[in-house]
Amino acid sequence: xxxxxxxxxxxxxAPLRLLRxxxxxxxxxxxxxxxxxxxxxxxxxxxxWIAPHDPIKGSLAARLKPPMWAPGGSTTYPLxxxxxxxxxxxxxxxxxxxxxxxxxxxIIVSGFIGTTLGLMAGYFGGRIDGFIMRMVDISLGLPIIxxxxxxxxxxxxxxxxxxxxxxxxxxxxxxxxxxxRGETLSIKERDFIARARVAGASHFRxxxxxxxxxxxxxxxxxxxxxxxxxxxxxSSLSFLGAGIxxxxxxxxxxxxxGRELIVTAWWISxxxxxxxxxxxxxxxxxxxxxxxxxxxxLKNV
Amino acid sequence: xxxxxxxxxxxxxxxxxxMSMIVFSLARMTGDPLDVLLPMEAGEGERERVAKHWGLDxxxxxxxxxxxxxxxxxxxxxxxxxxxxxxxxxxxxxxxxTLQLAGFALVISVVLALPFGVLTAVWRDTLFDSVGKIxxxxxxxxxxFWLGIVLMWIFAxxxxxxxxxxxxxxxxxxxxxxxxxxxxxxxxxxLIRSSMLDVLDSEFVKLTRIKGIPExxxxxxxxxxxxxxxxxxxxxxxxxxxxxxxxxxxxVFAWPGTGLLAVxxxxxxxFQVVQAIVIVFAAVFILANLLVDILYAYIxxxxxxx
Numbered sequence: 001x002x003x004x005x006x007x008x009x010x011x012x013x014a015p016l017r018l019l020r021x022x023x024x025x026x027x028x029x030x031x032x033x034x035x036x037x038x039x040x041x042x043x044x045x046x047x048x049w050i051a052p053h054d055p056i057k058g059s060l061a062a063r064l065k066p067p068m069w070a071p072g073g074s075t076t077y078p079l080x081x082x083x084x085x086x087x088x089x090x091x092x093x094x095x096x097x098x099x100x101x102x103x104x105x106x107i108i109v110s111g112f113i114g115t116t117l118g119l120m121a122g123y124f125g126g127r128i129d130g131f132i133m134r135m136v137d138i139s140l141g142l143p144i145i146x147x148x149x150x151x152x153x154x155x156x157x158x159x160x161x162x163x164x165x166x167x168x169x170x171x172x173x174x175x176x177x178x179x180x181r182g183e184t185l186s187i188k189e190r191d192f193i194a195r196a197r198v199a200g201a202s203h204f205r206x207x208x209x210x211x212x213x214x215x216x217x218x219x220x221x222x223x224x225x226x227x228x229x230x231x232x233x234x235s236s237l238s239f240l241g242a243g244i245x246x247x248x249x250x251x252x253x254x255x256x257x258g259r260e261l262i263v264t265a266w267w268i269s270x271x272x273x274x275x276x277x278x279x280x281x282x283x284x285x286x287x288x289x290x291x292x293x294x295x296x297x298l299k300n301v
Numbered sequence: 302x303x304x305x306x307x308x309x310x311x312x313x314x315x316x317x318x319x320m321s322m323i324v325f326s327l328a329r330m331t332g333d334p335l336d337v338l339l340p341m342e343a344g345e346g347e348r349e350r351v352a353k354h355w356g357l358d359x360x361x362x363x364x365x366x367x368x369x370x371x372x373x374x375x376x377x378x379x380x381x382x383x384x385x386x387x388x389x390x391x392x393x394x395x396x397x398x399t400l401q402l403a404g405f406a407l408v409i410s411v412v413l414a415l416p417f418g419v420l421t422a423v424w425r426d427t428l429f430d431s432v433g434k435i436x437x438x439x440x441x442x443x444x445x446f447w448l449g450i451v452l453m454w455i456f457a458x459x460x461x462x463x464x465x466x467x468x469x470x471x472x473x474x475x476x477x478x479x480x481x482x483x484x485x486x487x488x489x490x491x492l493i494r495s496s497m498l499d500v501l502d503s504e505f506v507k508l509t510r511i512k513g514i515p516e517x518x519x520x521x522x523x524x525x526x527x528x529x530x531x532x533x534x535x536x537x538x539x540x541x542x543x544x545x546x547x548x549x550x551x552x553v554f555a556w557p558g559t560g561l562l563a564v565x566x567x568x569x570x571x572f573q574v575v576q577a578i579v580i581v582f583a584a585v586f587i588l589a590n591l592l593v594d595i596l597y598a599y600i601x602x603x604x605x606x607x
Binding site: 137138144145146147149150228232235236239240241242252255256258259262263266269270273276277280281284285 | 316319320323324438439442443445446447450451454458465545546548549552553563564567568578579582
């Protein structure tokens with residue numbers, strides 16, 4: 001009788017096995033998806049109903065309360081409060097909305113611009129291609145953070161969500177354009193494009209009805225590739241005081257608020273930073289999975 | 302080879318030229334410099350006099366060429382916030398601190414990424430490889446500024462081993478350099494791993510093994526040399542990225558380098574200083590890429606003769 005003999009596993013393997021199960025990219029990244037849903041999507045959409053306290057108005061009586069498991073903490077403020085008595089948990093929940101909005105908007109806008117220009121460059125070739133690709137080279141060669149800092153200090157924009165989305169899109173479109181152009185170059189040589197042309201389809205129609213559906217997989221993978229980058233970038237800029245303006249609850253801003261209080265109140269920076277990390281980590285895992293399944297040739301992007 | 306270098310050099314100059322134009326127009330959009338220079342209640346005559354003094358009354362393209370001509374001589378004018386300093390002087394004064402930090406971070410990233418990248422490829426699909434993969438994914442997901450604060454909390458506040466911020470001996474440099482290099486280690490390691498895997502699989506490696514060359518020599522000499530080309534470009538790109546990343550890390554650790562200066566200057570709307578920094582950073586960035594391309598052509602002769 002073949003009994004499964006329990007194998008002796010060294011003690012240190014247990015957490016490693018768990019980590020390995022989580023990081024296993026071949027399987028569907030269920031844990032990562034769950035984290036995204038519970039940390040980003042649900043709080044982002046239903047912040048008003050979930051958050052226990054007001055994210056902007058604090059109570060001065062409850063300043064710098066530690067998280068509930070630390071001595072002096074209470075269940076009223078599960079993750080503690082900041083220096084003006086605002087509940088950290090509520091601010092993280094509202095902060096998810098900012099991250100969600102910025103990344104969605106930036107990726108849609110830059111994806112739209114980048115795809116259109118990439119399709120044009122690949123399809124028309126020649127001078128149009130040369131011009132667009134020079135723009136791409138320049139755009140990719142810009143020191144991103146500095147350009148963003150200069151952009152955000154323009155009074156016509158000022159630090160706001162719209163400015164942030166504009167800046168990120170201006171810098172991100174090039175990544176889409178370069179990839180989409182490369183794909184278009186090979187697809188446009190195929191017979192069905194020539195036949196469509198003979199049948200009298202316009203350039204516009206060929207680009208968006210014939211070429212676009214063939215690059216959709218790449219587009220999806222590219223979009224998920226950027227999400228992690230956008231969230232880190234947004235929080236970095238907010239951290240520098242050049243992103244989301246105060247007192248809007250944004251994760252990067254919250255980390256910045258806690259920097260000077262790191263000696264006395266570590267929780268102010270710690271939890272929003274954890275939220276950023278978990279979100280980006282999950283997106284990266286989902287992205288790896290999507291890439292392996294939808295578009296393996298993007299492995300090196 | 303010479304022709305190749307010349308062409309690449311001219312391309313780099315063009316990129317820098319475009320960059321200067323972007324910087325100039327962006328900086329001009331940061332607001333009417335007269336509002337910063339003058340008090341609110343200044344009269345028209347006063348405005349005109351100051352505009353004339355700074356050359357702000359001439360057409361924009363003329364202002365640009367004046368700016369470009371001076372920039373070529375390293376003259377970006379005087380700082381408005383730090384009275385009595387030239388913009389370039391401030392940048393040069395702060396530059397050593399940034400270069401020191403970025404250099405240290407680059408050393409850390411090479412020293413860590415190279416052996417770990419090679420070993421994760423040689424021992425693929427082992428526990429070591431999985432740990433390497435976890436480290437790489439974590440490295441790409443951690444925001445640098447938060448990592449900085451966490452490390453500061455652990456090593457400076459709780460353990461008291463290292464100072465929290467400022468500049469001093471090598472102990473002050475460890476935390477910021479690790480934070481700055483962290484992302485590069487994670488990315489470069491994976492890059493080295495994947496190119497090593499390709500090379501380890503190739504025919505000539507089998508031949509070296511058949512010839513009886515010891516395995517360590519096969520891996521570290523024959524394979525690494527061929528696998529190093531891709532990561533090599535990445536190191537230069539990361540040299541640029543490290544300089545840019547210093548803006549964030551320097552503000553976390555109050556490291557008195559150019560990055561911190563950049564943030565302060567943008568907040569104070571000090572055009573001259575912002576222009577100087579962005580141009581200098583862009584020049585470093587573009588120069589690093591140029592150097593890599595030349596190095597690239599030197600290693601791989603096929604590129605030269607194109």
